[in-house]
Amino acid sequence: MSSSFPVPNLANPFSYETYLFDADGVLWRANETVPGAVTFVKELLEMGKRVYIVTNNSTNTTEEYVKKVTKLGFETLHEANIISPNVVMVDYLRRHPHYTEKGRVYAIASGGVVDTLHKELGVECIGGGPDHVPLNSTFLNSVDVSKEVSAVVVGYDPHFSYNKIMKAANYLLNPSCGFFITNEDATFPGSRKDIVVPGTGSITASIRAVALPRQPIVFGKPGEKLQNYLRESLDLKPEQTIMLGDRLDTDISFGNRLGVATCWMRTGVHKEDDVKRAIEAKDTDLIPTYTFSFEEFYAN
Amino acid sequence: MSSSFPVPNLANPFSYETYLFDADGVLWRANETVPGAVTFVKELLEMGKRVYIVTNNSTNTTEEYVKKVTKLGFETLHEANIISPNVVMVDYLRRHPHYTEKGRVYAIASGGVVDTLHKELGVECIGGGPDHVPLNSTFLNSVDVSKEVSAVVVGYDPHFSYNKIMKAANYLLNPSCGFFITNEDATFPGSRKDIVVPGTGSITASIRAVALPRQPIVFGKPGEKLQNYLRESLDLKPEQTIMLGDRLDTDISFGNRLGVATCWMRTGVHKEDDVKRAIEAKDTDLIPTYTFSFEEFYAN
Numbered sequence: 001m002s003s004s005f006p007v008p009n010l011a012n013p014f015s016y017e018t019y020l021f022d023a024d025g026v027l028w029r030a031n032e033t034v035p036g037a038v039t040f041v042k043e044l045l046e047m048g049k050r051v052y053i054v055t056n057n058s059t060n061t062t063e064e065y066v067k068k069v070t071k072l073g074f075e076t077l078h079e080a081n082i083i084s085p086n087v088v089m090v091d092y093l094r095r096h097p098h099y100t101e102k103g104r105v106y107a108i109a110s111g112g113v114v115d116t117l118h119k120e121l122g123v124e125c126i127g128g129g130p131d132h133v134p135l136n137s138t139f140l141n142s143v144d145v146s147k148e149v150s151a152v153v154v155g156y157d158p159h160f161s162y163n164k165i166m167k168a169a170n171y172l173l174n175p176s177c178g179f180f181i182t183n184e185d186a187t188f189p190g191s192r193k194d195i196v197v198p199g200t201g202s203i204t205a206s207i208r209a210v211a212l213p214r215q216p217i218v219f220g221k222p223g224e225k226l227q228n229y230l231r232e233s234l235d236l237k238p239e240q241t242i243m244l245g246d247r248l249d250t251d252i253s254f255g256n257r258l259g260v261a262t263c264w265m266r267t268g269v270h271k272e273d274d275v276k277r278a279i280e281a282k283d284t285d286l287i288p289t290y291t292f293s294f295e296e297f298y299a300n
Numbered sequence: 301m302s303s304s305f306p307v308p309n310l311a312n313p314f315s316y317e318t319y320l321f322d323a324d325g326v327l328w329r330a331n332e333t334v335p336g337a338v339t340f341v342k343e344l345l346e347m348g349k350r351v352y353i354v355t356n357n358s359t360n361t362t363e364e365y366v367k368k369v370t371k372l373g374f375e376t377l378h379e380a381n382i383i384s385p386n387v388v389m390v391d392y393l394r395r396h397p398h399y400t401e402k403g404r405v406y407a408i409a410s411g412g413v414v415d416t417l418h419k420e421l422g423v424e425c426i427g428g429g430p431d432h433v434p435l436n437s438t439f440l441n442s443v444d445v446s447k448e449v450s451a452v453v454v455g456y457d458p459h460f461s462y463n464k465i466m467k468a469a470n471y472l473l474n475p476s477c478g479f480f481i482t483n484e485d486a487t488f489p490g491s492r493k494d495i496v497v498p499g500t501g502s503i504t505a506s507i508r509a510v511a512l513p514r515q516p517i518v519f520g521k522p523g524e525k526l527q528n529y530l531r532e533s534l535d536l537k538p539e540q541t542i543m544l545g546d547r548l549d550t551d552i553s554f555g556n557r558l559g560v561a562t563c564w565m566r567t568g569v570h571k572e573d574d575v576k577r578a579i580e581a582k583d584t585d586l587i588p589t590y591t592f593s594f595e596e597f598y599a600n
Binding site: 159210 | 429430433440459461465469473487501505506507509510
């Protein structure tokens, strides 16, 4: 680590009671674990610490997520250790049953959202998969939104298209139709460092623009719904909790808003320059308390 | 008109020298002229007034636009009377030739942009038409941006898709690649009043989100590039000019920033309530100087 880096190293990495980890870019990158991450998490759990993966990734159910995590070597993590936008959304919808009363939502999303809503709440997601504008069609006047839905749910969808923007916009004309977003990460770290992979944030930006002045409820970091969920369901003690993440605008901002210590990990999307820029701009929301590296820790 | 409406009627509609009209929602709606519009424009031209359609619609070339306008009954308007984002973009690119030096741009756009860039500047647009993520593909690691482009151009594209977001994001990693947007209207008035049709703004919001911190150059209303173009190429006298439009966030804001009189027409996207909200919020950028109705004027 450059000595001129203005954020102090996390000197006592085992001094907290509760550890909130972002996943991609912190514990792993695509299908490779970050060096030292498996050992660190294992040691925390052996010490009786509470460990949670707080991820914005909603493309898996928590069950699938545990399988993925286990395969990567994190064999000590179970479903209860995984907190995703899907988990927070299900909790919210259970407490607001009118958003599921029609038994159907319009989902610009993929597997994890669709399967979770179906398994946990018996809700059918329509809208999945390819839905393109036919060549030379008069689609502008024939959008079909006759099938009633209780909500529009927007997440990561590689089959996102203009037609889906139009359907969402027209469903959202009905003020009683819910408007829910899993997360707003603009990009995510793919397996190739030279390729930018657009995240859910690039999809939700479209739907937000066309649905104005309606405002969605966001279930991922750094939103309030997830903060409240953690405070209530985990009975967090802020002074004994730390959030470790690679993204300033989601992870670090989230931890700061939650009132816990924050630790920026250098293995993901944001770089040292981003941290320095946040410090220069005095954007306290984005400035981490500490930085830390599993690899350097175990090398010493 | 309700007497409680807080914006005065345009009492002397023929007192200006230069008239800037928005088109859709003001002179016509989809394929029907607004009552009185044809007569009003004809009278202005007979009086020797200068009349320009200042449109954010870039889906036609100016040649095609004149054909459309003529068919609707505005037979007195010619190519020189049409100012679209395409016109401003071509002017800009002529003065900044490095953005076309590769002879190729990546265009998330349709006919008007593609044909204009080809005809006026000899530039090839790649990226048009359907480009979808194949089912069950490993596309995330195989995006092909090997064909070099000088710029990314974003406009209205009914074949907009996730794959296109990804390609734009990766081209824009190159800081010398231009980033151009035709306009940012979130919706446009379709022929069916009960259907919301997403506009270019819902597409550009996606590309903006994924390209941060890069900022695009916007050629449509209410942007500075179009303001400068009008000031310079039309030698505008602000006190003798009026902008007539239906949208507060594009037309009225544009006229206000240009320093001319503004006139809100009630035949388009925004409604009386939107004007009242702008006045209550004291959002001076959005408040029109006058309101006017061709139909009421000729009925008197």
